[in-house]
Amino acid sequence: MTAETHVELNRSKQPFPVVTTSILGVLMAIGLVVAIIRFINGIGAISNLSDGRAWGLWISFDLYCGVALAAGGFTLAATVYILNLKKYYPIVRSAILTAFLGYVMVIVALMVDLGQPWRIWHIIIYWNPHSPLFEVGWCVLLYTTVLALEFSPNVFERFNMQTPLRLIRTIQIPLIIAGIVLSTLHQSSLGSTLLLMPDKIHALWFTPILPILFLLSAISVGLAMVILETSLASKGLGHQVDLDILAGLGKALPYLLGLYLVVKLGDLLVAGELDLMFSSGLYSLLFLVEIVGGVILPLVLFALPAVRLSRTALLWSSLLVVLGLVLNRLNVSLIALAPRPGTMYVPHVLEFAISIAVVSAGILAYILANRYLPIAEHEHPAGHRPVVEVG
């Protein structure tokens, strides 16, 4: 079987990355120790969070950024299975893997951030349909389940379990559609959570359409993440993916980024707040860096055929989109969100330790999954590159 040979090929080609895994392991161990301290002495013992600012790095980075960066799973699933663009089939599995790992990472981070994480199941029995966070909670729960199912064929194939494989394939399309619906809700609901702080978020970022902006930016960054991650995996894991595929994704980005830009600036225009872009000091600067560096610049770059012909240029351009999104989420939920008067918040070094440990665990899981599961099943072995067609 081709699948088997490819897996074998990957395994034999690359020696086990001992150094990388050791470093990741140490970072995870540090995080584990910090987490143990937290469960003995409380969140205050390892963080600078306070009543003045009760959400910090973990929510802004691990939740807001994490969920958006995992959007590649549903955008690619929609591209391949709903739009029926089979060209992208070779990378849909790794996109779903990233999304699945991303969501697991979000959940792990929440286990540290929540005051009583052992009560997380309360959202199943105590409902508050008015709460955007209730929507977020349910979406995390359901979409992680859907992602686990979408991911499961990798495991079933690896161990040659035919019955569950057939079962999953019969419900594949409903599953994909459920994943898209849940992602739409989830990405936007993260924006909705901020709608309860209308008087605290700087007007450059606060708008009643935050949910829509969150969704649009997540779709763009989902594709950018797939390009970035596939490019990095090509380098690090030796799964060479056709340039044609990456270029094709890149071609969609100017449209998606353009739509986001128009809606975002249009909203400011309608609100009569465009002048804030230049009159709010540091906030203006952050806003402009986010918009120019993370939206307009990559929009132009991805529109250039020369960029789409170069793996390096694609990698860097997609990195811009990713960094732009991270800055946006940090801006709206951390920097431009006013703390209670008389208080301030700068993340504690141990807060970083937790976030770094969670990301390390995700990277390690990604490396291991790519080694031992048929993620790259349909890829071409390196060196065999078909003709590039960019139009």
Add this chain to the structure above:
Amino acid sequence: MAKGMLIDLTRCIGCRGCQAACKQWNDLPAEPTSNWGSYENPPRRSANTWTTVTFNEVSEGDRLDWVFAKRQCMHCEDPACAAACIVGALRKTPEGPVVYDDHKCIGCRYCTLACPFGVPTFEWDTPVPYIRKCTMCVDRQAEGMEPACAKACPNEALLFGEREELLQEAHARLEAHPEKYVDHIYGEKEVGGTSNLYIASVPFDKLGFPTLGPEAIPRYANVAMAAVPPTIVVVSAAMAGIYWITKRREQMMSQKVSVPVEQWPKPDQDKED
């Protein structure tokens, strides 16, 4: 009928009897503090200090006023904290108080961010933390008693009663002594109204009260949440529709044209599953 409290800051003498009474009734431990240059102590409310009296030096024209303001949960009519709470642990009761259920809370602290008055506080230094805030002494009210703070106040700065009656009383005081009060009942309209009402001799923004509009805080979130069911229907239908069209097109193509369906010739690409 909904209860509330009328807090007349012109009557407050800054004795902090209410602060002590609150601690006593609710069994809250004292907090270690140090002199930080103000009588206001502790400097902030916390899970162990649900109400504090703030000491404000306000210059109005050529006058310097020292104004004391007891601060605590406002018990909003349409509370942001209750809209925020992921498990509905916070709830507005028809009797007025916004109450908290220890048994439901998962400690997400969303309530602390949503509250426009900076009220809910969290137990940061325990392994099993809860949210804490003023309860308007629901437990005392259940026994027919007024809140501990109102009971303790020696100068009738805190008047407990029916919100409607208190509102009338507030208007009456403003009318009777326009020279004594600014023409503003804080809490009458703010964020859709609050059970607790304030009147004072100086503008409220000079006392550290947030300036808030008359619309309830959950207004935007409510719109977003109402959009959830239609979004589910529209997105599922759209995706199913597009899937049907693309599949159909693929079938038609494979019937009309005799070359393989894949327009992207990849010799070693596996068949779609």
